[in-house]
Every structure is written in C-alpha cells, then in structure tokens.
Amino acid sequence: MTNLVPNIAYDYAELAKVSGIELPTPKTEAWKYTRLRDLLDCPYTLCTPSSATGPELPLKADVIHISNGRLVSALPQVAGAEITVIDHVEEKTHHPFAQMNALYLTQGLQITIRRKLSRPLVLNYHMSPNGENGFYHWRNIINCEKDSSAAIIEQFTYEGEVKSCYLANLVNDINIQAGASLQHYKYQNEAFKANHVALHEITIAADGKYESFCLQKGANIARNETEISLNGEGAEAVVNAAYMMNGWATLDTTTNVYHYQPHTKSSQLVKGVVGGTAKGVFQGRIHIAPNAVCTSGTQLHKAMVLSDDAEIDVKPELEIFADDVKCSHGAASGEIDKEQLFYMRSRGIGEEEAKTLLIDAYVTDVINHITDSSVREWFKSLI
Amino acid sequence: MNTPLLEIEDLCAEVCGKQIIKDFNLTINEGEVHAIMGPNGAGKSTLSYVLCGKPGYAVTSGSVRFKGKDLLAMSVEERAREGVFLIMQYPVEIPGVPTTTFLKHAVNAVRKHQGLPELDTMEFLKMVREEGRLLGIDNEMLKRPINVGFSGGEKKRMETLEMSILKPDFAILDEADSGLDIDALKVVAEGVNRLRDGKRSMLVITHYQRLLNYIVPDFVHVFADGHIVRSGNKDLALELEQNGYAEFVKEK
Ligand SMILES: Nc1ncnc2c1ncn2[C@@H]1O[C@H](COP(=O)(O)OP(=O)(O)OP(=O)(O)O)[C@@H](O)[C@H]1O
Ligand SMILES: [Mg+2]
Numbered sequence: 222m223t224n225l226v227p228n229i230a231y232d233y234a235e236l237a238k239v240s241g242i243e244l245p246t247p248k249t250e251a252w253k254y255t256r257l258r259d260l261l262d263c264p265y266t267l268c269t270p271s272s273a274t275g276p277e278l279p280l281k282a283d284v285i286h287i288s289n290g291r292l293v294s295a296l297p298q299v300a301g302a303e304i305t306v307i308d309h310v311e312e313k314t315h316h317p318f319a320q321m322n323a324l325y326l327t328q329g330l331q332i333t334i335r336r337k338l339s340r341p342l343v344l345n346y347h348m349s350p351n352g353e354n355g356f357y358h359w360r361n362i363i364n365c366e367k368d369s370s371a372a373i374i375e376q377f378t379y380e381g382e383v384k385s386c387y388l389a390n391l392v393n394d395i396n397i398q399a400g401a402s403l404q405h406y407k408y409q410n411e412a413f414k415a416n417h418v419a420l421h422e423i424t425i426a427a428d429g430k431y432e433s434f435c436l437q438k439g440a441n442i443a444r445n446e447t448e449i450s451l452n453g454e455g456a457e458a459v460v461n462a463a464y465m466m467n468g469w470a471t472l473d474t475t476t477n478v479y480h481y482q483p484h485t486k487s488s489q490l491v492k493g494v495v496g497g498t499a500k501g502v503f504q505g506r507i508h509i510a511p512n513a514v515c516t517s518g519t520q521l522h523k524a525m526v527l528s529d530d531a532e533i534d535v536k537p538e539l540e541i542f543a544d545d546v547k548c549s550h551g552a553a554s555g556e557i558d559k560e561q562l563f564y565m566r567s568r569g570i571g572e573e574e575a576k577t578l579l580i581d582a583y584v585t586d587v588i589n590h591i592t593d594s595s596v597r598e599w600f601k602s603l604i
Numbered sequence: 605m606n607t608p609l610l611e612i613e614d615l616c617a618e619v620c621g622k623q624i625i626k627d628f629n630l631t632i633n634e635g636e637v638h639a640i641m642g643p644n645g646a647g648k649s650t651l652s653y654v655l656c657g658k659p660g661y662a663v664t665s666g667s668v669r670f671k672g673k674d675l676l677a678m679s680v681e682e683r684a685r686e687g688v689f690l691i692m693q694y695p696v697e698i699p700g701v702p703t704t705t706f707l708k709h710a711v712n713a714v715r716k717h718q719g720l721p722e723l724d725t726m727e728f729l730k731m732v733r734e735e736g737r738l739l740g741i742d743n744e745m746l747k748r749p750i751n752v753g754f755s756g757g758e759k760k761r762m763e764t765l766e767m768s769i770l771k772p773d774f775a776i777l778d779e780a781d782s783g784l785d786i787d788a789l790k791v792v793a794e795g796v797n798r799l800r801d802g803k804r805s806m807l808v809i810t811h812y813q814r815l816l817n818y819i820v821p822d823f824v825h826v827f828a829d830g831h832i833v834r835s836g837n838k839d840l841a842l843e844l845e846q847n848g849y850a851e852f853v854k855e856k
Contacts, residue, residue, distance in 0.1 A: 431734070535633055560696045563658055564696035565698070566680040567656050567680055568684055568689075568710035569681055569685045569689060569710050569714040572681065579700075579701070581701075582698070585700055586700050
C-alpha cells in the first residue's frame with residue numbers, strides 16, 4: 222500500500238497499466254457480459270478510514286468488523302482458530318483484479334482453522350463512503366487444517382450516500398486440507414452504484430468439503446467469482462448462489478470448478494430474479510481432468526425475468542476429458558408463472574403481494590440447501 | 605323477496621380468439637343453489653374463469669352484475685374480496701409457498717377489504733386447523749407447499765378448506781366431485797352445506813347426479829354449446845343421467 226497517496230483520484234485502469242497489470246476490456250471473453258466500462262469509468266481515491274460498523278447478524282457468532290477496508294474491532298479469541306492481520310500478500314494467479322488486490326492491499330486476515338469451531342465466524346464488512354468514491358482491497362487467507370470444520374459468513378453493507386460509486390475488491394484464498402470442511406456464506410448488499418469484485422480461490426484436498434451460498438442484492442456491478450480445485454479423492458464442493466435485482470445492476474456469478482482427481486463431486490445451483498433493466502450473468506465451467514474418473518459435476522441456473530428490459534446471460538462450459546463421469550448442466554429462465562399468479566389472486570391476494578410470495582418461494586428453494594438452520598433462517602429474512 | 609346476487613346477461617366470451625360463451629343468461633338469487641351439467645368442452649370451466657376474471661378470457665359483449673355492481677370491471681382479487689370464489693377443476697400447485705402462509709395472506713386480504721382486523725398467526729392457525737379437521741386435512745398437510753404432490757382428492761379438500769375459511773357469498777364449484785372417493789365426496793359436500801345459510805349462493809358444475817344428492821340444487825341447467833339449453837329442477841339431473849346429452853348436442 223506504500224505507493225498510493227490518499228485523496229488522489231486514481232484511474233483504476235491506468236493504475237493497473239503502470240503497475241504492469243492488464244485489466245480486462247469488454248472484449249475479454251471471461252468478462253464480456255460484465256459491464257466493465259461502468260466499473261472502470263469512475264476514478265477512485267483510496268478509502269478514508271471509518272469506524273462505523275455494519276448491522277449485527279441475528280445469530281450467535283464471533284464477529285470481526287471491517288470498515289472501509291480496515292479492521293475496526295479487536296480480533297476475537299476464537300477457540301480452535303488463529304487469526305492475525307496481514308498487510309501484504311503475493312498473488313499466484315493471473316486474475317487481474319486479484320493481482321491489483323495483492324499489489325495495493327489495504328488490509329487482510331490470515332485465518333487458520335485448527336479444529337471444529339463451535340460457532341460461525343462473521344466478517345462484517347461495512348462501507349461509509351464519506352463523500353468520496355473510494356476503493357479498498359481486502360484479502361483473507363483461510364487455511365482449514367486437517368479434519369477441522371468451520372462456518373465463515375461474510376456480510377457487505379453500507380451506510381450514507383446511496384449513490385457513491387465505491388469499489389470493493391476482495392479475495393479469499395482458501396485451502397481446505399484433508400477431511401476438513403468449510404461452510405462459506407456471503408450476503409452482498411452494497412450501495413446501488415457501488416462496484417464489488419470478489420474472487421474466491423479454493424483448493425480442496427482428499428475428503429475435504431466446501432459448501433457455499435452467496436446472496437447478492439446490491440451494487441451496480443458485482444461479480445462473485447469462485448474457482449475451485451478438487452485436488453484429492455473424495456473432495457466435494459457445493460457452490461450455490463442467488464441474486465435479486467430490480468434496478469439496472471449487473472450481477473455476475475462466475476464459477477470454475479476443476480476436478481483433478483477421481484471420485485470428486487461438485488454441484489452448483491444458482492437462482493436469479495431480475496427486473497427493471499438489470500442483468501444477470503452466470504458463467505459456469507466444469508473441467509474434468511483426464512484421470513478424474515468416477516466424478517460427478519452438476520450445474521443448474523434458473524432465472525425469473527420480471528420485465529422486458531431485464532436480461533440474462535448464461536454461459537455454461539463443460540470440459541470433460543475423462544470417462545465414467547456424471548455431468549449435467551441446465552439453464553432455464555422465465556416469467557412469473559401466470560397460473561400460479563391467477564390462483565393466488567383468485568383467493569383475494571393482491572397482484573404485487575402474490576408476486577412477492579412467488580419470488581420468495583423461488584429464491585427460498587436455493588436457501589433451503591444451506592445446512593446450518595440459523596444461517597438458513599437469516600438468509601430467508603433477507604429476501 | 606328474491607334478491608338477485610348474480611345477474612348474467614347476454615354474455616359472450618372468447619379464449620384465444622375462439623368464441624366459447626354464447627349469449628349466456630342466468631340470474632342467481634341469494635340463497636339459491638344452481639347446478640350446471642353439460643357435455644365435455646361445452647364451456648363450463650370457461651364460464652367459471654370468465655366470472656373470476658382470469659387473464660386471457662375476454663368478454664366480447666354482455667354484462668355481469670354481482671350484488672348490483674359491475675363484476676366485469678373488477679380485478680381478479682377484487683372479485684375474490686367481494687365474495688366470488690371458484691373451486692377449480694384443476695387446482696394449481698405452487699412449489700415453495702407453504703399452505704398456511706398462502707391461506708393467511710388470502711384470509712387477511714379478504715378481511716382487510718371487509719374492514720375487519722387482520723388475524724394474527726395464533727388466531728389464524730386455530731381457525732384453519734379447526735376447519736381443516738372437519739375436512740380431514742391435518743397439520744402436516746397444511747405445512748406442505750400449496751397443492752404440491754396432493755392427490756386429486758386432497759386437492760379438492762383443500763379447495764373446500766379455502767372456501768370454508770374465506771366464506772364467499774357466491775361459490776362456483778367446478779367439478780368439486782371429480783377424483784373424490786365416496787367418503788371424501790360426503791366430507792366435501794358437508795363442507796359445502798355448512799356454508800349454506802339461506803343467503804350464500806352456489807353454482808355447482810358437475811357431470812354426476814350423485815353430488816346433487818348431497819348438495820341439493822334449487823335449479824338444474826343443461827349447458828351446451830356456450831349457453832343454457834334447458835332448465836329444470838333437481839329431477840332434470842336424474843333425467844340426464846338416464847338419457848345423456850344426445851338431444852341437446854344434436855339440436856344445433
Ligand atoms: N386456452 C384455450 N385455447 C383454446 N381453446 C380453449 C382454451 N381454453 C379452453 N378452450 C376450449 O374451449 C372449450 C370449452 O372448454 P371448457 O374447459 O370450458 O369446457 P368444459 O365444459 O369445462 O369441459 P369439461 O366438462 O371437459 O371440463 C373447449 O373446446 C376447449 O378446448
Ligand atoms: Mg371443465
């Protein structure tokens with residue numbers, strides 16, 4: 222973070238360029254559906270610190286407050302885990318935003334899970350724009366040691382000017398060792414002109430399990446990208462998500478799952494609801510390496526489109542180089558079911574109320590896959 | 605003396621550009637039960653949907669007054685709140701919406717329209733469980749998503765439950781008896797009869813005279829080719845059971 226000056230508005234693309242990092246353009250295949258121009262058009266200053274904290278979650282948890290990209294609470298003592306602050310990291314991948322994140326890291330955490338945690342760990346990210354278009358880069362390096370188990374919840378909220386177009390750039394480096402399991406939940410409700418780019422890089426060893434659910438409701442442009450390497454036999458990943466947007470936002474869910482070993486399993490269920498001129502993007506790739514026999518990878522994206530101007534872009538990719546593999550992908554999008562709507566209205570329920578009930582039911586279907594009941598109820602209360 | 609509840613005059617309606625209801629006339633007074641019988645495809649379900657305002661069912665001419673008001677000018681939900689209810693021939697399954705949630709929204713929407721206070725969860729559950737018990741619907745079924753995976757008979761019981769708790773002034777029963785076993789038929793008929801109070805009226809659409817032994821109609825109409833071709837008392841149903849519809853269908 223040494224060479225950035227506070228109060229100077231940086232052109233993000235320019236900053237990347239002088240740093241030797243090539244940001245994607247609208248022509249870059251992996252980013253062509255994301256309205257990158259909107260994201261890169263606005264010059265950003267480095268976020269000034271704030272001490273405002275985000276709303277508490279209605280569940281028992283150890284909580285870490287992060288405000289404007291900086292830690293603002295004392296780190297909790299968590300039995301079975303070790304948490305320390307980091308201020309520099311190295312990026313191993315070529316992901317341009319992750320490279321920017323590493324090069325200009327605001328702050329981050331190193332979280333080591335040693336055994337089974339008794340309650341979830343909440344990372345409560347909060348933004349108060351302070352009259353500026355700020356950016357911050359936050360990173361967690363999460364190491365789940367052998368046979369450990371934990372639940373980590375990330376919540377992103379804001380207060381103050383709804384029109385601030387700040388940029389949150391987040392990276393989670395997650396390593397799940399043999400027999401360990403991690404439940405990873407995320408709720409993104411950024412300001413409606415804000416930009417949110419998150420990358421989760423996850424490696425899973427034999428018999429390790431990763432279960433995730435991400436609900437996106439905010440931001441102008443938000444991309445939640447998950448890259449999973451199933452590196453040992455018996456490794457398993459569940460990558461579920463939901464997004465709901467009525468304005469003009471672009472909500473992007475991108476997933477790359479690499480099955481490198483036999484007997485590995487992955488499943489993805491993503492459901493979206495878009496109205497107004499909003500745009501939902503789902504890019505899901507399942508890659509099965511030549512030796513990865515007896516694997517299964519499934520993927521399903523469903524979207525409910527509420528207006529003529531809303532848009533859904535879906536790009537599934539299956540790369541299968543092994544035999545004896547169970548793979549499936551599917552996508553469906555449609556309007557609210559007219560028969561169901563009529564049935565409800567014919568019982569006196571108003572049209573808008575009926576639609577809300579039907580949309581809730583649609584999204585609740587994914588939420589019901591969450592194993593932790595208190596987390597499940599929390600997400601239900603958010604839709 | 606006779607206060608008209610529903611007055612249908614020269615009603616013509618079409619679905620997908622195809623005229624189904626042709627110059628239909630019928631007046632139903634308060635407290636009366638009318639039965640409609642007629643061949644498959646005559647337009648009986650279409651008539652029910654037109655009366656409920658289902659989108660896609662276009663009235664091309666004629667008028668319908670309900671309690672003196674223009675029914676056709678009302679939205680689907682307004683008609684329901686004013687007291688029109690349809691037991692559907694094919695009830696709709698709604699995955700993800702628990703039956704109790706759905707029923708509570710419906711009951712409170714109607715109560716609000718009537719200027720009554722909304723029921724809280726406890727009051728509502730007590731009421732719905734009580735009515736459910738009378739219709740052989742247990743708490744487990746009430747927790748399930750509305751109609752999803754219900755058997756044909758269970759769906760009809762659920763329709764009857766909805767009617768029992770919404771207490772409409774006018775109910776249309778579109779083949780409420782189809783798919784019911786003999787015992788369930790009695791249970792549903794008893795549910796319907798409990799609502800008969802001398803003011804509420806019903807339009808009972810059925811193919812089988814048997815239902816009319818339980819829900820005894822004041823009038824029976826034969827419906828063919830989009831309108832009523834003959835009217836009589838309950839004995840007409842017995843006659844139809846004997847002779848079928850041949851004479852009415854031939855007639856055109
Ligand atoms: N959406 C539609 N598009 C085209 N035709 C339709 C549509 N809905 C109904 N019809 C036609 O309208 C006619 C009347 O149908 P309706 O369901 O009202 O008959 P019904 O008298 O209730 O018959 P049943 O005794 O079999 O229930 C039928 O010929 C049917 O095919
Ligand atoms: Mg019918």
